[in-house]
Amino acid sequence: MLNYTIRRLVLSIPTLLFIALVIFLLLELAPGDPMGQMPLTIPDDVKQRMREALGLGEPWYTRFYLWLYQFFIVEPQYWIDGIFGTNFADGAQRIISFQSRSPVFDTIAERLPQTLWVVGMSYVVGVAIALPIGIISAYKQYSVFDQAGTFVSMIGFSVPPFFSGVLVIVIFSVQLGWLPSIYDTTHQVVDWETFKFQLQQMIMPVMVLALQTTAQVSRYMRASMLDNLGQDYVRTARAKGMSESVVVMRHVLRNSMIPVVTVIALGIPSIFGGAIITEQVFKVNGLGQLLILALQGADIPMVMTITFLLAVLIVLMNLIADILYGVLDPRIRYD
Amino acid sequence: MTDVSQQIQPPLDPVEPAALTEKPRNQWLDVWDQFRSHKGAMAGLIFLIFITLFCAFGPLIWDVDPGKLDIRNKDVRPIYTVLWDGDAKVSWARPMGTDHLGRDIMANLMQGGRISLAVGWTAMVLAILIGTLVGVLAGYFRRLDWGLMRFTDLVLSLPILPLLLVMMLLFRDPLRAAFGPETGIFILIVTGIGITSWMQTARIVRGDVMALKEREFVLAARSIGTPPRRMITRHVLPNVLSPIMVSATLGLATAIITESALSFLGLGFPSDFPTWGKILFDSVDRMVAFPERVLWPGLAISLTVLAVNYIGDGLRDALDPRIRGM
Secondary structure, three states: OHHHHHHHHHHHHHHHHHHHHHHHHHHHOOOOOOOOOOOOOOOHHHHHHHHHHOOOOOOHHHHHHHHHHHHHHHHHHHHHHHHHOOOOOOOOOOOEOOOOOOEHHHHHHHHHHHHHHHHHHHHHHHHHHHHHHHHHHHHOOOOHHHHHHHHHHHHHHHOOHHHHHHHHHHHHHHHOOOOOOOOOOOOOOOOHHHHHHHHHHHHHHHHHHHHHHHHHHHHHHHHHHHHHHOOHHHHHHHHOOOOHHHHHHHHHHHHHHHHHHHHHHHHHHHHHHHHHHHHHHHOOOOHHHHHHHHHHOOOHHHHHHHHHHHHHHHHHHHHHHHHHHHHHOOOOOOO | OHHHHHHHOOOOOOOOHHHHHOOOOOHHHHHHHHHHOOHHHHHHHHHHHHHHHHHHHHHHHOOOOOOOOOHHHOOOOOHHHHHOOOOOOOOOOOOOOEOOOOOEHHHHHHHHHHHHHHHHHHHHHHHHHHHHHHHHHHHHOHHHHHHHHHHHHHHHOOOHHHHHHHHHHHHHHHHHHHHOHHHHHHHHHHHHHHHHOOHHHHHHHHHHHHHHHOOHHHHHHHHOOOOHHHHHHHHHHHHHHHHHHHHHHHHHHHHHHHHHHHHHOOOOOOOOOOOHHHHHHHHHHHOOOOHHHHHHHHHHHHHHHHHHHHHHHHHHHHHOOOOOOO
């Protein structure tokens, strides 16, 4: 297993390099010039020097190498320095945003908590709702509950977050006035009242994102439970006189969770993609909004870094899913 | 697979001559019978046909230019608003109301639906074509398998939505200059969605082709000297049609949602060019006063996708010979 993990880790390096290259070359074709916003009164030679100061004068492979070096060597050094107070980085050049002229990772670190709060919470809530629905749907197949669960998950698949988000805003913020429609990220939780407000402003974005997760995970949970409920070992367990709750919750559920756990791991990157839209709807100033703003401002280092971080997340989660599958299911042996 | 079992099946009762002379039923009739018994799928099919007809032939009946500005009749509410608000500004000439520039909403919904559906279908066809090609090549020719599947894995680990946004932003202006504003963006969106959503189809098709390759009828066809090209078109493709059709419905649903999402983020079609996602995006700022402008395009997207998903569900059951006929 360790052997397999190391092999996969090594294999993921060329994958990530290829993805970085694809994103970089795509951005390289950008007609949007970061100098396009500068006043026309600046003389051409000054403009040329400013371009060089931004690092745009070099050929693309030099800049690609530089970006890789900064991403994989310099930024981790700064990160370690920040935690342990060491001085590995020694003032090396960091990845700088074209727009704000500040290090890209500082901005990302500012925006990350908002996104993680909303996205992470919605994923936890979504999975927590999905698992019981899937279990009950499978146990009582074709019952009213099962039909309703199927319908709800169909809706979760079909209603895009930019419509469900707008819809809940119209209903709960505009018509009923119960919840705020804009997510206030400057809000500090200090006492019970502020905690209640935080809960109120989080409930809509979290539930909108959670609906998507619930739809997917509950379907997998149901299918996996159905596969296992018909197995011989279940009949054996019942024949031994075990109570129904032990059969379902201990024997069937444990075996059914194996594929579901991998689906949960694989779904994490896509929920970040969904967060781009949800953040736009609820005006959360998280990573998704940062990406959109950077795109509109032709802020190439920022777009490159955020997109690549998402790719790293996808590759990482694929790896974790595969390894988990091997760890949980003794029938799967990669070696 | 399915047609083989249909043809081989002997009549159950040999003494009954009627059973022998009875014509073998077309397998697609069986599929249709099974499909018809799925209530959700039938409802979905009826709705999809209805919305397609509404968008395709609606403008012939509802003869209003969707782009025509009529400032005097701006912000007209839909006609049903009268039911609870007698003072609302309504007009029978504008049954679904007008927007803040006086453009007719019903005409816009029809025009937007035409584009949304056209983008969905074309992008889906493109994705299915690429996916089937890659899947069949990888499954049939062992030499290509490793390379093609590694490539599929690589594309699968790209962050799709951010890359689509980048593509929209970068290639919008060159394509607009080359093909005109409408065709250029149409080509861009369709290609963008098509080349980022073929991977699942390729994986499924590859798996099925590999299983098919081991079967006796393929061996028989090979032993009489069928060349690979004919083998694929005559024996392999017809037998992987069911998974392709099911993933086609999924592809249609995702393509419609992706196009709307791009329009919603402001990176889709240009502003005077309605699609359902675009109408929704334009109406969000004024949704407090005019919730119906958000509601109708959103419902159109959601119900269409819901219908397509239900059709996919029904197709999956209908095309599965283990379920069919039970």
